[in-house]
Amino acid sequence: MDAEKFWDKAAEKYAKSSVGNEAVYQEKLEATQKYFNAESVVLELGCGTGTTSIHHAPAVKHILATDISNNMLDIGRRRASEAGVENVTFQQATVENLEADLASFDVVLALNILHLIDDPAGVVNKVSALLKPGGVFVTGTPCLGDVLINYYRILIPILRLIGKVPPVHYIKRSELESSFADAGLEIEFQRPPIKGEVAFIIVKKPV
Numbered sequence: 001m002d003a004e005k006f007w008d009k010a011a012e013k014y015a016k017s018s019v020g021n022e023a024v025y026q027e028k029l030e031a032t033q034k035y036f037n038a039e040s041v042v043l044e045l046g047c048g049t050g051t052t053s054i055h056h057a058p059a060v061k062h063i064l065a066t067d068i069s070n071n072m073l074d075i076g077r078r079r080a081s082e083a084g085v086e087n088v089t090f091q092q093a094t095v096e097n098l099e100a101d102l103a104s105f106d107v108v109l110a111l112n113i114l115h116l117i118d119d120p121a122g123v124v125n126k127v128s129a130l131l132k133p134g135g136v137f138v139t140g141t142p143c144l145g146d147v148l149i150n151y152y153r154i155l156i157p158i159l160r161l162i163g164k165v166p167p168v169h170y171i172k173r174s175e176l177e178s179s180f181a182d183a184g185l186e187i188e189f190q191r192p193p194i195k196g197e198v199a200f201i202i203v204k205k206p207v
């Protein structure tokens with residue numbers, strides 16, 4: 001099953017799932033909002049059912065919320081409408097084929113998505129080009145390459161065959177950090193690295 005089909009099928013269940021540790025989620029939202037103002041133009045990659053974009057919407061001018069899955073986006077649109085949020089545009093696009101003007105975003109969000117991408121370093125380069133000088137890239141990445149023991153490396157391909165997990169990559173935090181540096185992005189903020197936790201890192205494009 002390819003990624004689009006997997007996530008379309010997963011959408012209703014994903015919409016009902018919790019954000020995990022609520023206190024940590026709130027901490028990440030607050031860390032992100034330090035970079036917003038009423039003029040901020042924001043892009044979210046892999047927005048899922050829109051929870052984070054809808055939360056941030058009142059603090060910014062506009063959010064382009066993108067995802068590979070139309071089912072995810074439909075739920076996001078419904079939720080935004082129910083919340084009275086009008087400044088989020090939900091658009092079907094993969095991270096790889098998204099077309100947008102260079103240097104047009106103040107903030108780009110990629111939460112729980114870079115480990116699903118074939119070429120995360122390529123995406124980091126792309127985001128760097130899409131950011132305005134001084135703009136920030138907010139990332140939360142499960143670094144499976146740092147935590148998965150060999151047992152899971154055998155189990156995951158089997159679960160993939162029966163459609164229980166999406167295509168994933170075993171990215172390491174060190175590789176992620178190198179890709180930021182290679183793209184000219186400087187670390188602004190990071191939650192202390194804890195093995196097994198999503199790496200939450202905010203990087204900035206120099207002015």
Ligand SMILES: C[S@@+](CC[C@H](N)C(=O)[O-])C[C@H]1O[C@@H](n2cnc3c(N)ncnc32)[C@H](O)[C@@H]1O
Pocket residue numbers: 003007008045046047048049051066067068069072093094095096110111112113116117
């Ligand atoms: C684990 S969910 C994360 C959703 C949301 N960012 C969050 O943190 O709750 C991953 C999302 O990425 C989307 N996705 C997977 N591969 C993608 C790709 N290549 N381009 C764009 N979106 C993708 C899926 O449809 C799904 O909504």
